[in-house]
Amino acid sequence: MKKILVTGSAGQIGSELTMALRERYGNDRVVAGGRKTKPSAKLRESGPFEIVDCTDIKAVEKVVKRYEIDTIYHLAALLSAVAEARPQLAWDVNINGLYNVLEVAREYKCAVFTPSSIGAFGLSTPQDNTPQDTIQRPNTMYGVTKVAGELLCDYYYKRFGVDTRGVRYPGIISNVTLPGGGTTDYAVEIFYEAIKHKKYTCFIKEGTKMDMMYMPDALKAAFDLMEADPGKLKHRNAFNVTAMSFAPEEIAAEVKKHIPEFTMDYKVDPVRQAIAESWPNYMDDSVARREWGWHPEYDLPAMSKDMIKVLSEKLQVSDAV
Numbered sequence: 352m353k354k355i356l357v358t359g360s361a362g363q364i365g366s367e368l369t370m371a372l373r374e375r376y377g378n379d380r381v382v383a384g385g386r387k388t389k390p391s392a393k394l395r396e397s398g399p400f401e402i403v404d405c406t407d408i409k410a411v412e413k414v415v416k417r418y419e420i421d422t423i424y425h426l427a428a429l430l431s432a433v434a435e436a437r438p439q440l441a442w443d444v445n446i447n448g449l450y451n452v453l454e455v456a457r458e459y460k461c462a463v464f465t466p467s468s469i470g471a472f473g474l475s476t477p478q479d480n481t482p483q484d485t486i487q488r489p490n491t492m493y494g495v496t497k498v499a500g501e502l503l504c505d506y507y508y509k510r511f512g513v514d515t516r517g518v519r520y521p522g523i524i525s526n527v528t529l530p531g532g533g534t535t536d537y538a539v540e541i542f543y544e545a546i547k548h549k550k551y552t553c554f555i556k557e558g559t560k561m562d563m564m565y566m567p568d569a570l571k572a573a574f575d576l577m578e579a580d581p582g583k584l585k586h587r588n589a590f591n592v593t594a595m596s597f598a599p600e601e602i603a604a605e606v607k608k609h610i611p612e613f614t615m616d617y618k619v620d621p622v623r624q625a626i627a628e629s630w631p632n633y634m635d636d637s638v639a640r641r642e643w644g645w646h647p648e649y650d651l652p653a654m655s656k657d658m659i660k661v662l663s664e665k666l667q668v669s670d671a672v
């Protein structure tokens with residue numbers, strides 16, 4: 352029976368993944384690790400919570416030893432826009448943090464799930480139908496840490512036999528915890544603003560396509576890959592996975608179907624726009640489909656409908672659906 356540690360458990364993906372793992376494997380078998388002293392009441396009350404700064408290898412080791420952890424979902428990382436603003440910190444958290452987790456995993460024989468990202472690609476990557484194995488020359492600190500992370504995870508598998516697995520997540524859209532400083536955050540903000548104020552000012556330019564995914568599919572990708580038959584995995588880390596691809600005006604049109612008064616204008620942020628333009632328009636995820644049966648459930652209309660329903664209830668705006 353698994354004993355799991357989730358790093359970054361208070362983050363956008365971590366907060367939902369931790370609860371989903373607790374539901375699946377039992378509350379006491381999933382340790383929520385985070386740097387925040389005040390995790391949400393739900394995380395704190397439903398199972399063990401430990402302060403784990405992944406840049407401190409001793410802190411990671413202490414928790415793994417104490418709870419006899421055999422699987423680590425390593426989600427602690429800085430997103431793209433924050434990493435551009437604080438590149439030294441991004442290196443420390445995204446690279447040294449991962450290195451520490453892999454070292455502890457090597458010693459205590461843990462399996463490790465680590466997300467890579469669409470940010471692992473760059474301007475010289477083919478942008479349409481981006482292949483699984485292709486040119487990766489990102490020009491952001493986030494991208495540099497993601498490519499290095501993919502390679503490091505492959506190395507720990509080949510050299511030390513650590514069971515490392517991972518996906519290249521696209522922008523993740525969710526309704527529980529806000530993302531913290533990514534380039535794809537507009538696709539989450541738009542729903543909050545549409546429900547609260549019926550309008551949104553988008554920081555990404557019209558016509559800029561990026562891959563996206565609804566949280567239930569992001570969780571499914573992590574579960575399905577970690578439970579996949581290792582004999583079928585030719586790749587292990589950094590599988591392209593996507594569920595939809597759209598530009599800002601396309602998601603705005605979808606929102607408008609549910610909230611007819613909704614309007615959107617643009618105030619482009621040059622830093623995040625440049626990052627967005629260096630990322631794929633849409634990835635080819637056929638290798639993940641083939642090797643471990645990846646299959647997303649939500650497309651743009653299904654995701655938008657659910658986001659508006661759930662958020663309207665959460666924000667208590669009843670006339671928005």
Ligand code: SER
Pocket residue numbers: 430431432467468469470520521522523532533534535536
């Ligand atoms: N959502 C992430 C970001 O925008 C992409 O991996 O940084």
